Amino acid sequence: MEADLHDLTAAYALDALSPEEAREYEAHLARCERCRTELASFAEAAGALAYATEGPAPPPELRARILQQAQRERPNVAPLRKRWVAPLAAAAAVAACVALGLGIWAASLSNKLDRRTKELAREQKVAAILATPSSRTVSFGRGVLVVTKNGDAALVVNHLKQPAHGKTYEAWISAGGAPQPAGTFGGGAVVAVPLEGSVRPGASVLVTVERSGGVEAPTQKPFLSVQS
Amino acid sequence: MREYPAMPRSFAHLSDEAVVALVARSDQEALAELYDRFGRVAYGLALRVVRDEKLAEDAVQEGFLAAWRNAERFMPERAKAGTWLLTLVHRRAVDVVRREQSRRADPLPETAESAPQGSAEDDAWLHFERERVQAALRKLPDQQREALELAYYGGFTQSELAERLGQPVGTIKSRMFAGLARLRELLAEPNGESTWKPTFTT
DSSP: OHHHHHTTHHHHHTTOSOHHHHHHHHHHHHHOHHHHHHHHHHHHHHHHHHHTOOOOOOOHHHHHHHHHHHHHHSOSOOOOOOEEOOTHHHHHHHHHHHHHHHHHHHTTTOSOHHHHHHHHHHHHHHHHHHHOTTOEEEEOSSEEEEEOTTSOEEEEEEEEOOOOTTEEEEEEEESSSSOEEEEEEOOEEEEEEEOSSOOOTTOEEEEEEEETTOOSSOOSOOSEEEEO | OOOSOSSOOOOTTSOHHHHHHHHTTTOHHHHHHHHHHHHHHHHHHHHHHHOOHHHHHHHHHHHHHHHHHHGGGOOTTTSOHHHHHHHHHHHHHHHHHHHOGGGGGSOOOSSOOSOOOOTTTSOHHHHHHHHHHHHHHHTSOHHHHHHHHHHHTTOOOHHHHHHHHTOOHHHHHHHHHHHHHHHHHHHHOTTOTTOSSOOOOO
């Protein structure tokens, strides 16, 4: 079974697998360093086939269209705005997370499969929080903070740039006393993070930029602050 | 509202991988640069697969936008930026062609029918690269070459190929594997027959 999967590397590099076969192979890839290495060199050879084609130049307007669409998808940072929203927003956020989960497989050139598995676990945790019917949702313009009755909380932020090299984003829960570290994360089109620690009513969730690995107390001014 | 400076920036000194790193930081000028480097090849590839200009444009657009969305996941130690980008475009093109079942009945041309236009952009390097890959393809045993071409340009899955060629799936799998492995070797040869040098007889 696994032996058969090794043989699929060439077909996968050529995009010649059915979606089911591709998923199965990708799961295998996560476990098989040999296939990851082989895929890298096969993908290079398959990619070379692109250069063997000849044809007309693309129409000039295609470039402008791509750039406009890119701009629409990731406009510049919107101002922070806090308001209470109906639980409907939670459903939308769940949908966004599911789409994100699927996107992970779809974008599966993905060499970061091992890391991805951890990310997926995080996303599932977030999805569970968002799917809790009694969760409260605080919308703040760039995303949402969702808090369950137990204080489990997830932060979803849209369009977050990758932190600079050697830096990470770090979330904090502040309930009057010193802010408590609540987890580190990177950037992305949609970043969904389960917070470590519990968010009580009235507590604030802050996000700062810190050195990689995170720190015990914030050293920077928060660029995002949401009151639960 | 724009974050980037009004001064025109030059990306000429940057590697493809460095440009992708900037794309990952939502730098739209870097995305434009990426398009200028790979848009033409991407479109040629998409057109070859989907054989429809409109659909080819869609595949290229979706491929570049996928790059825009996922650039932070790109790992330069695993793939060249060009390979990564062209894979994204190819995948979209294959998705399109699989949806457009009707096109599957069309005969498969040996090479794309349209003559190159806009040869100003068609720089010498692109031409050289095309010759080099075509030459390598010609050196493959016919059955391996056929399997690679039908899979990569035709968008057929291995099972569809097996059916179409009347062979067991295992045979098709082996041909693709052997063909791609051989192609990789041929392309790695530093001084193949098609080296880009004028040859003179002395």
